[in-house]
Amino acid sequence: MATEIKLASGNAAAAARPFIEVKGLTAAYDSKIVVREVSFSVAAGEHLSLLGPSGCGKSTTLRCIAGLETPVEGEIVIDSEVVFSSHRRINVPTEKRKLSMVFQSYAIWPHMTVFENVAYGLRTQGVREDEVRSEALRALQMVGMVELAQSSATALSGGQQQRVALARSYACRPKAILLDEPLSNLDARLRSRMREEMRDLQHQFRLSTIYVTHDQEEAMAMSDRVIVMRDGRIEQEGPPLEIYDHPQSRFVADFIGAANIVSGHVRPHGAGQPVILDVEGTAIECAPRAALPRAHADGSHMLAIRAVYAELRRDAVPELANHWPATIERRILLGDLVTYAVRWPGGNLRVHGFPNDLFEEGSRVHLHVPSVRAILVDAD
Amino acid sequence: MSVAASGAATPLAPPRHAARRVRAGVWLPLVFLAAGLGYPLLLLIANAFNVGDAQALPPTEFGIANFAELLNHLDWIGNTLLVSISATILAMAIGIVLAWILYRTTVPGQRVFEVLIAIPYPLGPLVGALAWSALGSPQEGLLNQLYASLTGVQEPLFNIYSVPGIIFVMAIFEAPVAVLMIGAAMQHMDSALEESSTVFGAGKLRTAFRVTLPLMLPAILSAALFLFTSMMGAFAIPTMLGTNARFYVATTAIYVMFQSYPPNYPLAAAIGVVLVVITALAVWASARVLKKRTHAIIFGRNYRPRRMNMRGWTLLLLAFECAYVLVSLVLPLGVLLLASLQKSGGLSWMVSNWTLSNFHYVLIDFPTTRQAIGNSLLLGVGTGTLGVAVATTIAWMVHRSQSPGRRLLEQATMLPQAFPRLIFAFGFMWMVMSLPIHLYGTLYSVLLAYIIVFLPLAYRGMSGVVVQIDRSLEEAARISGARWGRMMRTVTLPLLRAGLLANWVLLFMISVREVSASLFLSGPGTQVLGPAIFSFWDSGGLPRVSALAVVQAVIILIALVVVRRLARAKPGR
Ligand SMILES: Nc1ncnc2c1ncn2[C@@H]1O[C@H](COP(=O)(O)OP(=O)(O)OP(=O)(O)O)[C@@H](O)[C@H]1O
Ligand SMILES: [Mg+2]
Numbered sequence: 001m002a003t004e005i006k007l008a009s010g011n012a013a014a015a016a017r018p019f020i021e022v023k024g025l026t027a028a029y030d031s032k033i034v035v036r037e038v039s040f041s042v043a044a045g046e047h048l049s050l051l052g053p054s055g056c057g058k059s060t061t062l063r064c065i066a067g068l069e070t071p072v073e074g075e076i077v078i079d080s081e082v083v084f085s086s087h088r089r090i091n092v093p094t095e096k097r098k099l100s101m102v103f104q105s106y107a108i109w110p111h112m113t114v115f116e117n118v119a120y121g122l123r124t125q126g127v128r129e130d131e132v133r134s135e136a137l138r139a140l141q142m143v144g145m146v147e148l149a150q151s152s153a154t155a156l157s158g159g160q161q162q163r164v165a166l167a168r169s170y171a172c173r174p175k176a177i178l179l180d181e182p183l184s185n186l187d188a189r190l191r192s193r194m195r196e197e198m199r200d201l202q203h204q205f206r207l208s209t210i211y212v213t214h215d216q217e218e219a220m221a222m223s224d225r226v227i228v229m230r231d232g233r234i235e236q237e238g239p240p241l242e243i244y245d246h247p248q249s250r251f252v253a254d255f256i257g258a259a260n261i262v263s264g265h266v267r268p269h270g271a272g273q274p275v276i277l278d279v280e281g282t283a284i285e286c287a288p289r290a291a292l293p294r295a296h297a298d299g300s301h302m303l304a305i306r307a308v309y310a311e312l313r314r315d316a317v318p319e320l321a322n323h324w325p326a327t328i329e330r331r332i333l334l335g336d337l338v339t340y341a342v343r344w345p346g347g348n349l350r351v352h353g354f355p356n357d358l359f360e361e362g363s364r365v366h367l368h369v370p371s372v373r374a375i376l377v378d379a380d
Numbered sequence: 381m382s383v384a385a386s387g388a389a390t391p392l393a394p395p396r397h398a399a400r401r402v403r404a405g406v407w408l409p410l411v412f413l414a415a416g417l418g419y420p421l422l423l424l425i426a427n428a429f430n431v432g433d434a435q436a437l438p439p440t441e442f443g444i445a446n447f448a449e450l451l452n453h454l455d456w457i458g459n460t461l462l463v464s465i466s467a468t469i470l471a472m473a474i475g476i477v478l479a480w481i482l483y484r485t486t487v488p489g490q491r492v493f494e495v496l497i498a499i500p501y502p503l504g505p506l507v508g509a510l511a512w513s514a515l516g517s518p519q520e521g522l523l524n525q526l527y528a529s530l531t532g533v534q535e536p537l538f539n540i541y542s543v544p545g546i547i548f549v550m551a552i553f554e555a556p557v558a559v560l561m562i563g564a565a566m567q568h569m570d571s572a573l574e575e576s577s578t579v580f581g582a583g584k585l586r587t588a589f590r591v592t593l594p595l596m597l598p599a600i601l602s603a604a605l606f607l608f609t610s611m612m613g614a615f616a617i618p619t620m621l622g623t624n625a626r627f628y629v630a631t632t633a634i635y636v637m638f639q640s641y642p643p644n645y646p647l648a649a650a651i652g653v654v655l656v657v658i659t660a661l662a663v664w665a666s667a668r669v670l671k672k673r674t675h676a677i678i679f680g681r682n683y684r685p686r687r688m689n690m691r692g693w694t695l696l697l698l699a700f701e702c703a704y705v706l707v708s709l710v711l712p713l714g715v716l717l718l719a720s721l722q723k724s725g726g727l728s729w730m731v732s733n734w735t736l737s738n739f740h741y742v743l744i745d746f747p748t749t750r751q752a753i754g755n756s757l758l759l760g761v762g763t764g765t766l767g768v769a770v771a772t773t774i775a776w777m778v779h780r781s782q783s784p785g786r787r788l789l790e791q792a793t794m795l796p797q798a799f800p801r802l803i804f805a806f807g808f809m810w811m812v813m814s815l816p817i818h819l820y821g822t823l824y825s826v827l828l829a830y831i832i833v834f835l836p837l838a839y840r841g842m843s844g845v846v847v848q849i850d851r852s853l854e855e856a857a858r859i860s861g862a863r864w865g866r867m868m869r870t871v872t873l874p875l876l877r878a879g880l881l882a883n884w885v886l887l888f889m890i891s892v893r894e895v896s897a898s899l900f901l902s903g904p905g906t907q908v909l910g911p912a913i914f915s916f917w918d919s920g921g922l923p924r925v926s927a928l929a930v931v932q933a934v935i936i937l938i939a940l941v942v943v944r945r946l947a948r949a950k951p952g953r
Contacts, residue, residue, distance in 0.1 A: 030782065068855050094858035095867075101859045107852035111874045120870070121860035172860055 018077075019044040019208045020065065020176055025074035027060050033072070035060050036232045042176070045206035049219035052229035053255065058212040061229075062178050065210065066101055067094035079175050095124075100169035101178040104185065106161040108153045114140070114164050115149040121172025139171035140164075142201065159190045170201065176208040183218060195221055216256045220244065228252050244306075248293075249378035253304035258339075260305045260349050263379075266292065275376065277303050279346040285321050285371040296379035307352040309373035312340065312359060313366045322374065326367040328359045342367060405777045406785040409770065413792045416832045417799075420807030421656070427649035427810065434645050438814070446650035453633065457654060460629040463546055463618065464611040470551035471607050472600070475558020478704060482559070483566045486689045487697045495944075497701070500708040501556035502889035502936050506913055507929050508553040509620035511712030514719050514727070514922065516540030522715050522727055541624045550617050552708040554610065558603045564844070565599030601666045606797065609659045613800025615896045616910075620917065630655050631802045631896070638806075638900070652803040663798045713933060719926035738927035749928055751905075752912035755823060756892045757935070759908060763830040764888040768880055770831065771838035775846040790839075797836040802896040805829055809900040826901045826908060833897050834887055841886065845879030878947045885943035889936045 018041035027035040035057040042048045050058040063069040065076055067083065070091060076084040078099070083092040100121065109117055119136040127135070140146045143163035148156070156164065162182065169177050182198075183191045199222055202209060213219050219226050220240045228235045228243065228251075236248045247253035250261055264279035275286045286303060295301050317323060326344040338353045344367050351367070359365055423438075432441030450457075478497055481487050500508070515523045518536040527537040539545060569592075593600075615631045622632060630651050637644040637651075690697060718727055721734040728734075742749040771793075777783060778790045796804065808829050812819040819825045853875065857867040873880075895910030902908045909932050916925040 030784070066855075066859060068858070093863075094855070095861045095863050097859075098861065099859055101856065103852040103856060105850055105852050107850060107856040109853055109856070109871055109875075120857070120862075124861040124866060168856075168860070178859075 017044065018042065019046070019079060020210070021075075021077040022061070022065065023075040023077075025061065025064060025071050025076065027057070027064050027069055027071045029060075034232050035064070035071075037073070038229075038232070038234055040227055040234065040237060042208050042210060044208055046225065047202055047209045047211065047223045049211045049213060049223040049226045050229055051213055051216060051219040051226050051256075052235075054214055056229045057232040058214070058229055059180050062101075062180055062210060062212050066099055066178055067092065067097050098175045099178055100172055100174035100176075102165045102169050102180065102182040104181045106165040106182075106185075108156070108161050108164055108168075110152075110154045112153055113150055114145060114153055114156070117153055117164055118149075118168045118171050121168065121174075125172065135173075136167075136171050139167040142170065142204075143167045143197070158185055159194070162186060162194060166198065166201065170205065170207075174207065176210065179209065179211045181213055182211075184213075184215070191218075198222065220256075228255065246375060247304055247377055250302050250304065250380055253306075253375070253377050258307040258350060258352065260307060260310070261377075262303045262305065262346060262349075263296065263300045264303065264346075265299065266301050274371065277301060277374075277376070279303070282324065282344075282346040284346070284369065284374055286374045286376050287372045289376055293376050294378040300379070302377050302379045304375045304377045305349065305369055306373060307339065307350045309370065310342075310349060310351045311368040311370075312342070312351055312353060313368060314359075316366050317368070320368055322369040322371055324367050326365050328361055328363050328365060331359065331361050405773060405781065406783045406789050409774050409777075410785065410789055410792055413795065413832070413835075416808075416828065417792075417795060417804075420804060420811045421799075422807075423810040423814070424649050424652050424656070424803070424807035427646055428653040430646040430649070434642060439646075446646045447654075449647055450650050450654065456628050456630050456633045456651065457658075459543075459627060460612060460631075460655070461658070463543065463550065463629055464608055464614075467547045467550035467554070467611050467614075468604055468608045470547060471555040472558050472604050474551060474555040474704065475603065476562055476600070477700065478555065479559045479563040479566055481697045481701060483563050484687055485694075485697065486687045487694050487701070489698070489701070493701050493705070496705045496709060497559055498556050499937070499940070500553050500712075501560075502886070502893060502940070503553070503709075503712070503933055504616075504890070504893035504895075504910075505550065505553050505614060506616040506620075506893065506895050506910055507716065507933060508549050508708075508712060509617040510913070510917060510925065510929050511716050512540050512545070512549045513620055514715045514926070515711055516545060520726070522718075523711075525727070541621050543622075543627065546618055546621045546627070549621060550611055550614055552704070553617075554607050555704070555708070557606060557610075561603040561606070562596065562599050565596055569595055598670055601670060605662060605666045608662055609797055609800060612655055612659055613802045613804075613896055615802050615899065616914065619914075631800070634802065634806065635899070648806065652800075652806055655800050655803055656798070659798050659800060713930075716926045716929050716933070719922050720924075720930045722923045725922055738923045739931070741924055742928045742931060748907050749912055749916070752907035752909050753931060753935075755902075755907060756909035756932075759823065759827055759830060760888040760892040760935075760939075762827050763834060763891040764884040766827070767831050767834055767838045767887045768842065768884045771835060771842040771883065772846070772876070772880070774835075774839055775843040779843060779846050780851060793839045794836045796833050799833070800896075801833045801894075802899065804833055805897045805900050808832075812901070821903050821906055823906050826898050826906065829897050829901055830891050830894065834890060837890070838883055838887055841883040842879065845876055845883070848879075849875050881943050881947045885939050888939050892935055892939075893932060 020042040022041065023039050025035055025038045026033060038057075038061060040048070050061060052058050060069060064071045064074075064084070065078075071084060071086065073086045074084070075082065075086070075088075078097060081092070082088065082090050083097050084090060109120070112120070115136055118139055119132050122132040122135055137146060137149065140149055143166050145160065145163050145167060148160065153161070153164065162185075165182065183194055186194060195218060202222070211219070211222060223240060225238065226240050226243050227237045230251055236243055236252045238246075243252065244257055247256065247259070253259040253261065262277075262279050262284075264277040264284070267276040267278050267283070269275055274288060275292070277284045277286055284303065293301065312326070312328075316325070324344050324346075326342045326349075328340050329343050329348070330341040332339045332341075333355065336355075338355055338358065340351045340353060340359060342349045342351050342365075349367070353359070426439055426442075428446055429442045429444065430436065430439030431443035431445045432439055482490055482494055482497070513521075515521050516538060518524060518539045518541070521536070521540065524536040524538070528534065540549070613631060614629075615635065618627070618629045619632050619635065622629065628636070634648040634651050637648040715727070718729075720738050721736070722728060722738075723733050723735045743753070744750060774789060774793050778786045778793075808825075809820070812825045812828075819828075849872070854867055854871055857871045862870065892909060894908075895914055898908050899911050899914070902911045909928070913925060913928050913932065916928055920928075
């Protein structure tokens with residue numbers, strides 16, 4: 001295992017070079033196209049998440065990379081080896097791609113013991129039996145399952161199966177790990193613990209990882225980069241914080257985090273001047289952008305304001321831009337957060353606050369939206 | 381972790397290759413079924429309209445005279461419907477109650493009864509009819525004699541050679557199928573569905589009728605359909621119990637016409653066509669009903685149904701199970717064993733009147749039965765192995781491939797179920813006679829016929845097994861670097877093993893005991909057990925035919941025990 005780490009860090013040095021490359025991938029079931037011309041790449045050691053609503057084609061994309069589905073079009077390169085290419089007629093079978101995968105259902109073989117499950121990949125590679133033993137046990141140790149090595153795989157709880165699946169995929173020395181919603185069958189508490197454990201494993205091995213999820217928290221917490229998919233296409237791609245702070249479209253703003261979408265008309269402005277959006281007669285100064293986003297059919301533009309980035313104050317600070325009097329209409333305590341329904345001149349807004357400084361329902365406050373947090377987005 | 385060591389990728393062009401393999405997997409069985417099922421049907425229809433030379437194959441003159449003639453014999457069709465419908469209803473009632481006791485109540489002995497209740501089906505109607513004629517014939521019947529000696533009343537207690545007798549014996553020997561099919565659905569039904577009904581204020585009875593029954597309907601309907609078709613084609617029971625009373629059903633009439641000289645093939649074919657039309661209508665009707673209600677959701681995962689404690693009723697329900705086992709298993713096997721030990725015709729309890737010579741005769745001395753036993757074993761193994769292989773392949777194609785023909789394939793596979801087996805065998809016989817290759821009078825023709833008629837059963841069993849194996853279990857093996865062969869050996873087959881064995885033994889048993897499908901196909905040199913017992917019953921005398929039936933029962937029981945052992949044993953790694 002020590003050699004792996006060395007090799008992996010060697011790869012990390014050449015991080016600019018894409019380790020997995022997907023070009024123009026199109027996939028279909030029967031004749032229904034579910035993935036359309038998707039292209040992206042994963043650097044060596046990078047953790048990439050595919051995020052999107054149910055049915056948007058994340059799993060299909062992942063399964064194409066694994067070789068479990070045959071794409072209609074496109075090319076897939078893993079570690080400089082073309083494993084699929086539609087026009088060069090290359091399709092390396094799954095078992096020769098040297099990947100590993102964690103399935104949503106875990107796919108723990110019920111007729112084998114925990115140890116045999118983990119050792120399976122090593123045995124198929126023809127590794128010597130004593131080495132199989134030590135490596136499999138080491139992988140089990142990593143996930144804290146050594147004591148259960150000899151127990152039957154059917155006698156495991158969901159969380160334990162999850163760990164075995166992880167150990168199995170790390171044990172076989174893969175080029176990259178693919179994970180398809182590995183945490184979705186766990187309860188919330190266990191999910192957040194496993195999330196951290198997986199993050200640790202990821203830091204330990206620096207294997208290239210593609211992680212499919214529809215849970216934005218998971219994607220945010222675990223990845224170096226996130227790809228948001230929608231209807232079989234890539235909607236936006238970037239580091240988690242960039243996607244969070246600068247959603248490109250209404251869809252992304254809606255899907256990730258809690259955002260308010262406000263629509264209004266852009267006031268005429270000169271080059272280099274800040275863009276002002278007119279919402280029901282109220283002017284909002286927006287974050288600068290190279291060009292105006294796509295407008296709605298009726299000519300209006302969409303503005304996304306994250307609920308956490310809007311600020312509520314007791315006292316007015318008149319020198320601030322985007323500053324209005326407002327009324328707290330409702331207050332919902334969520335535990336770590338408080339959500340306020342706020343009435344302001346432009347309509348209604350949802351604003352997050354913290355329980356340490358509560359505003360009463362019906363109280364009059366001041367709302368401030370920093371102009372860099374007022375993001376114009378593509379309308380649908 | 382090898383760094384690009386494998387270098388150039390293998391050029392494979394598998395999108396096309398894989399597709400071709402998949403397509404072959406779908407079209408080959410389709411063609412096999414179309415030929416093996418369609419051609420016999422075509423010949424049957426052609427013969428039914430044959431008004432020229434009855435022996436001509438293919439016929440030259442066509443007309444509807446045979447069907448007009450049938451109008452004089454509507455009682456045959458009427459009798460068939462009467463017997464089949466009544467026996468189906470009775471068997472379903474027994475089956476539903478037994479399945480419910482086994483899987484939804486806490487009545488003790490579930491494991492034992494689960495096994496005992498299943499056995500009468502593989503024992504089969506031939507053994508059943510034989511045994512019950514020895515038990516219930518008005519004069520010599522064991523039960524009637526017992527009754528007379530206990531009460532002194534000369535009137536027999538009952539007469540098994542009657543319509544109710546036929547219905548009763550048919551029902552008890554087919555009921556295990558209903559238990560199996562309905563029991564499977566009952567075991568998988570999520571009781572949360574029932575519980576939520578009671579939560580919303582519905583009483584037990586309302587829940588049973590508004591929730592449980594509708595959810596069970598698909599299983600109940602398909603079991604009823606299966607029973608109805610197989611009873612429409614039932615042969616052994618109506619012949620052995622009905623011919624004395626001159627009670628004819630369609631199959632016995634066909635057999636008589638077949639045996640008469642010269643044989644009246646066209647009329648027999650016309651009866652066959654009418655039967656096929658009736659069963660096809662039944663299939664169509666139930667498909668229509670089922671289409672309106674698809675309950676894919678009722679199958680929960682890893683789910684244990686909640687069992688009801690029946691308190692005071694427990695004893696009564698237990699008694700019902702015992703009574704069923706008594707009439708369908710203990711009494712029949714007991715009377716056959718007793719009869720097989722007799723030196724002469726009567727049923728004597730005196731050990732001094734007993735002998736093993738009947739067994740010696742059927743096993744060793746008499747070449748026909750000896751050969752029949754050997755042939756039946758061969759056929760059982762052949763049908764089991766090939767049938768399971770074909771059924772598994774088809775189940776795989778239907779459930780695992782994306783191939784466009786897969787729904788069609790599934791329907792085609794289930795199609796033989798719409799043919800009463802005896803009718804199918806009748807058409808099949810003509811097909812093998814008309815083929816240029818020499819197939820008629822060989823075991824291969826019987827084997828082929830068995831595979832086709834038992835395919836629906838085998839497919840049903842295997843697809844139940846295949847769908848339970850999550851496909852990601854196999855995909856995980858592929859990802860771990862296993863090639864197809866290794867994946868099959870280490871993951872797929874071990875997971876399928878219990879299911880393969882169970883279905884193999886089912887096919888083995890029902891082929892060993894089959895009579896309807898082999899009656900017209902076996903002949904001199906290709907004797908098999910079912911028809912041999914049947915012709916022995918005509919000519920051999922009760923002790924010898926009983927001995928042969930006992931031999932058949934023993935073969936079936938041994939197979940059952942051995943396979944249960946094998947299936948339970950942990951696979952060695
Ligand atoms: N085996 C299949 N046959 C036919 N259509 C399929 C199959 N698998 C998926 N689809 C369809 O392809 C589309 C994309 O499916 P995919 O499983 O990639 O979605 P996903 O993004 O992973 O969604 P989820 O979050 O629900 O898993 C869906 O519309 C789905 O209905
Ligand atoms: Mg998915």
